Amino acid sequence: MEPESPASSQQSLDWQQAVSGDCAATREIIEAACVKWEADLKTFLAGVLKDRHLAEDAFQKTVVRAIETSQSGRQDTLRGWLFQVALNEARQIRREIRRETVQRQKLIDQGAGVQALDASGRSNDLMWMVDTVLVNDDLAVAIRRSLAKLPADQQEVVRRRIYEGQGFAEIAAEMKLPLGTVLTWMRRALMRLREDSGLRELWGN
Amino acid sequence: MTSELQTSETTGTAADERAWRAAQYVLGDLSESDADAFELAMLDDAELCELVLNATRLQTGIAVACRESSAETASAVVKLSVVDATPGFIAVRSQVSRIAVSLAGLGLAGILLTFATDSGERSSRELAVVNAETVDALADLISESETTELLALQDVETDVDPALSEVATPEWLLMAIELEDGSGQPQLNEELDVY
Numbered sequence: 001m002e003p004e005s006p007a008s009s010q011q012s013l014d015w016q017q018a019v020s021g022d023c024a025a026t027r028e029i030i031e032a033a034c035v036k037w038e039a040d041l042k043t044f045l046a047g048v049l050k051d052r053h054l055a056e057d058a059f060q061k062t063v064v065r066a067i068e069t070s071q072s073g074r075q076d077t078l079r080g081w082l083f084q085v086a087l088n089e090a091r092q093i094r095r096e097i098r099r100e101t102v103q104r105q106k107l108i109d110q111g112a113g114v115q116a117l118d119a120s121g122r123s124n125d126l127m128w129m130v131d132t133v134l135v136n137d138d139l140a141v142a143i144r145r146s147l148a149k150l151p152a153d154q155q156e157v158v159r160r161r162i163y164e165g166q167g168f169a170e171i172a173a174e175m176k177l178p179l180g181t182v183l184t185w186m187r188r189a190l191m192r193l194r195e196d197s198g199l200r201e202l203w204g205n
Numbered sequence: 206m207t208s209e210l211q212t213s214e215t216t217g218t219a220a221d222e223r224a225w226r227a228a229q230y231v232l233g234d235l236s237e238s239d240a241d242a243f244e245l246a247m248l249d250d251a252e253l254c255e256l257v258l259n260a261t262r263l264q265t266g267i268a269v270a271c272r273e274s275s276a277e278t279a280s281a282v283v284k285l286s287v288v289d290a291t292p293g294f295i296a297v298r299s300q301v302s303r304i305a306v307s308l309a310g311l312g313l314a315g316i317l318l319t320f321a322t323d324s325g326e327r328s329s330r331e332l333a334v335v336n337a338e339t340v341d342a343l344a345d346l347i348s349e350s351e352t353t354e355l356l357a358l359q360d361v362e363t364d365v366d367p368a369l370s371e372v373a374t375p376e377w378l379l380m381a382i383e384l385e386d387g388s389g390q391p392q393l394n395e396e397l398d399v400y
Contacts, residue, residue: 040258047231047261048244080251087247087254129268140273143266161232162264163271168234190228191221193263203262 026070033078034063041086048090058093062086129162139202146196154189157182227256231264 034041041062045055066085147155156175160166168186172179193199229235230243247253 043261043265044254044258046265047257050231050233077251080254083251083254083258084248087244091244129265139262139266140269143263144270144274147267147270158267159271162267163275187221187225187228190260190263191224193267194224194259199263203259 027067029078030066030070030082031063033082034059034066037079037082041082044083045086045090048087049093054093054097055090058086058089061089061093065089139199142198142202143193146193146199149196150189150192154185154192157185158189161186223253224256224260227253227260228264230257231260 038059042055042059045058045062046052049055049058062082062085065088066082069085147158150158153175157171160171160174161168166174168182169179171177172182175182226235226243230240235243243253247257
């Protein structure tokens, strides 16, 4: 699904229209909104949960929860409200994971291949980014072009941190650079990529 | 004008700071308390949710792009290996290999020859020295032994009984010898034939 401008999407699905109608109409509008913004919601949830499969689960729960609680919406826009519902569902899932951390840790010790989680139930493994199906081919090509425009050092820092999952301290040590320099390069690189015209056009921002 | 610029810079910096914070949140670089605080802020700030969405899209895109670059690099290496094994390359490589092996063989032969020659010369010289010593030793030994033998012979001659120096040969024996030297042999054959 092609990413779409939030502004234009918000115009097509009016939150007031959704909450002012009857239950069936509201449900229909919310379902349509979830379908329309499915990719964005899943990507957002993946960013929160750091796990593609958990993000899928959270999205399903978000759709159900949104339909159940449509009358209690406080956000100005339907899209914003859906993100709020999605974030709440993600946090709920993480709380459940946190409760199961001890049990999961036992499974990890037994070599069951469960993804490593820290005590907070958050994953520090960035492999979910590589394993994601949320990125289409056009976006991957555009990002590769944008990455190539960056200075070589910044490319190296970005690649090491995001693709190889190295920590900033480790990167600084291996590249024989101060930690502050590495952080600055990472920040500059991400800022340049965010402002890249090709990517902005693709994302519609 | 200046205040407008300052406001713009401040706004830009604040926006960048929020975007960087969102990026750190997605990377998992925030502490647990900071991440919780950030999520609570997201609940009341739809724009912050959009920043997290963009950060996630960008970072996953970077990860996928890096993965594809790595895969292409690996693929190029494999292709190069495959191309290197094609018949054309084999022919060229074969010629190069032959030349290399020939040169290596020549070099090795030269080294061996040099070593052997040097070793031969050295061993000959050593042998010559040894031989010379041996010859000298033998010569000394022979001269000593000759001297000893001569002395011994002299002793033997000296020890011979003077009575034996002049042997009295009987005449019949001398006669028998003369007969054998003359016509004695045919007679013997005739005698053999008779027997």
